[in-house]
Amino acid sequence: MTPPTVPTKVKVKLGANNYGKADVRFFKVFRDAPRHEIKDVWVRVAMEGDFEAAHVSGDNTDLLATDTVRNTIYGLAVDGFTGSVEDYGKTLIRHFVSQGPKVARATAYFTEHQWQRLTVDGQEHDHSFVRQMPKHTAVVEGDGQTFTVTSGIDELYVLKTTQSGWEGYLMEQFTTLPETNDRILATVVTAKWEYAVPDCDYDAVWGRVYQTILDTFTDHYSPSVQNTLYRMGEAILTLCPEISRVHFSFPNRHHIRYNTERHGIENPNTVFHADAEPYGQIEGWVERA
Template identity: 70%
Template sequence: MSPHPSPTPRPLADLNALSEDAFARHFAGVLEHSPHYARVAARQRPFADAEAAARAFMDAACSGTPEEQLALIRAHPDLAGKAALAGELTAESAGEQASAGLDRLSPEEYAEFGRLNAAYHEKFGLPYVVCVRENDKASIFAGARRRLEHTPEQEREAALREIGRIARLRVLDLITSRDMSEAPRVKVRLGENNYGKADVQLFKVFRDTPRHEVRDVRVRVAMTGDFGAAHVDGDNTGLLATDTVRNTVYALAKTGFAGSVEEFGKELVRHFVAAGPRVQGAFAEFTEHLWSRIEVDGQGHDHSFVRQMPKHTARVEGDGQTFRVTSGIEELYVLKTTRSGWAGYLLDEPYTTLPETTDRVMATFVTARWEYAVAGCDYDDVWARAYRQIQETFTDHYSPSLQNTLYRLGEAVLDRCPEISRVWFQLPNKHHLPYNLARFGLENNGEIFHVDPEPYGLMEGWVERA
């Protein structure tokens, strides 16, 4: 049968003045098949604005006894279920499911909804309730699979939060401004998000022998998961404080940071996925400053160090079981005083003024990052091999362009490091321009240069295994 149409929106001032019966009729469809909640909300009038009216319905949805709350949840239809196929949804539900494309599913998608709905009823005795207007098909599927891991109590709370969101949007749909002086509220949904702690400055000294080792790392940790309630409703239930995240980094470093930053990243991801009730994944990013021993009488000192310029970078992300690791290098400043040029390029373009050259200074800050073809390895050893190979390859050829050098660097790194699947480079051209000494009566035989800080050429690219 066809659903009854929704009421025409009315100004809030009119709704505040309605009788309780008329108010309840206008908002009867806000909470699915539960018109009596509109009377509860009516008794909270007058409302200062539309959001206050929406909050009254959201509060009403959570105000009942546990049995009443379960009845409200069970009043909602299965998504893409029998009621939808039979045309028996309320006008509100029909429009909402259509807005997410649930009336245009493929046979495979219908079958998947059938499996998820059945699993929900088997585990919780409840339908899967989600505010579809704040989601798309992919996030609706993902949310159902994720929430099947809930306890019954967690799922009841999650369903009520979603009902509150549904109610809010339905109430706002039914209220309009008489003079239109109040701008209409845009309908939004929460997109991809994360939270955590950044710029955690971690320094660790290894003192198990008289010859100390040091690790100096800037850490960022962020978590992903079911954080919609915090963003939309200001509900922080089940969230880890970012101060806790910082403290955890230092505490786990005591025993968990004994090798590479990449392995420490896996330890952090495992911890936060397990510790946060709403956390489904996490990532850790590292920028490690490298320190070399100060040489005294030709020997590296046991406990005195000098910081080096290049940095070891890494990112580890995962769900606590599987991980995606990326490693890299930043601020490796390399330069060759000859065996580089720039010639054979397009010269007849009207704005070209740069002369060709087959002998120039070439300098660049190498930024590199690479992905792995293996699930695990000795990350520090791979990094050291890639670091050495980049420097060696920079020296071993005449460079007709920085682009050609980028390609050669990638080819050499992949040859030396079979653990790496592909490598990305960013190479800015740090221009060293011969300085005009002729005005001083001096010759400049490729000895004196002005280093021009900006603007500069910039080359970026991936080199991948074929």
Template identity: 40%
Template sequence: MGIVLGPNRYGKAEVRLVRVVREDAVRHEITDLNVSIALSGDLAATHLVGDNANVLPTDTMRGIVYSFAREWPVGEIEEFALRLARHLVAAYAPVHTARVRVHAYPWERITAANGPHPHAWSRGAGTRYAGVVCGPDGTQVVSGLEDVTVLKSTGSEFHGFLTDRYTTLRPTDDRILATSVQARWRHAGVAADWGASFARARATLLRVFADTHSLALQQTLYAMGEAVLAEQNGLVEARFALPNKHHFLVDLSPYGQDNPGEVYHAADRPYGLIEGTVLRDDAAPALAELPW
């Protein structure tokens, strides 16, 4: 029985990049990114005998990220990730596949005395995401969002579940439903109006969460994914991770008070974690290296 090297990759993780576009002496635009690169290819020698002839230093990858941000406008993060991935595969022969992840942190202009301030911001909610894989089997793009916390104070039930002697949870026909949405959606192609597609998908997810009378967070997950795909023909798959942010009604009877669904304890852990995928039944499979 032999021992062989299995799949492997390496790269530079979490390159923090802030790009300021100075439209004039006063008004600026800001882009705040976290970029991670992973490469695979003809790299067996570095693992087996320490021969680094085919190894692109991770410090060079960091330099490429900063240099590309200076040479071109960053633009939409999907386009920036595509530019990086295509360069890494084309410029370095030992590299067969490049995987790039980009998180974009939103900043909102502070409202000052004369309206939105031209160069002062406060950090916005949520994070935008883009992931790209470029290799011999093709190129694919994933967009998404995370850390978008949503809550509805009614319109959610949970009952009819399995019970046994360990079950203490009581069925309910009215509860708070809250989660922090992590959503990813895969594009059919590698050219799109990335910004418009993201804005539409985000709006769809929030609308469906609000409008769906939920009998389970799983049901809400499917409804969100189904709507995103139905409203954009250029999307073929959506994946979700939805932690159930539990809110428990507090027993106020020791204080001689009732609690008609008004006072809750917001628990941070443990929590239920609901994960699922919604896809078109004729969708081509996702590439193995695609960074979900």
């Protein structure tokens, strides 16, 4: 496959680019009081700016080592990480834009694990925790002055055994699926939202969105994943004035009634194959009108 002769190089230029450190796992304990608080975070920081010299001529003069980026993430956390990851993202970006001589913008991507305080004999324990499933994600982007914040929820598995159907859809050459007004609805919620305000109590909003998703999931007959998506968006925008719009990505984790009748056993809609793949994928934004 190697060409026999080396052709003359064509003229090229550097396009959009960024660099930084990824998968930095840091953990902070707030231990001023006997009741400790914790934050368990993965972060990636990516910087954008005029890095042409490094790319084109191998001149690293104005580059921060990504190892330096790592040290900074830990170092600034000591005094600068006091609340939400969203707030810390702004702190990080302000630093990198001012510190890196050629850094014009930066983005911080966070995944925060959720830990629940353990309860012993009905009392919340001071310093022991058990991990919970959904994750708090966040992306903060900016030039050091203005920021765009997107927060999210990831890996929230919900399921209901009834009050969901799929009927009245288009029938054509490749359609074989039968209609139903009683199916299992199961999905893994990936949500993200943008803000109508420059700043707020991000952790409080996250908790409100989380609860609203669960509440909405239970409160209606779902004629489609699309309709449930829209209802969840409407409820969140109603209960969270801080949010301008919200996006959901819903895999439809199909539970297919198993045909045991061919073996002489009547399946009264109780035994299902939980199909891992393929799955329907439904995605969309719900926005303020």
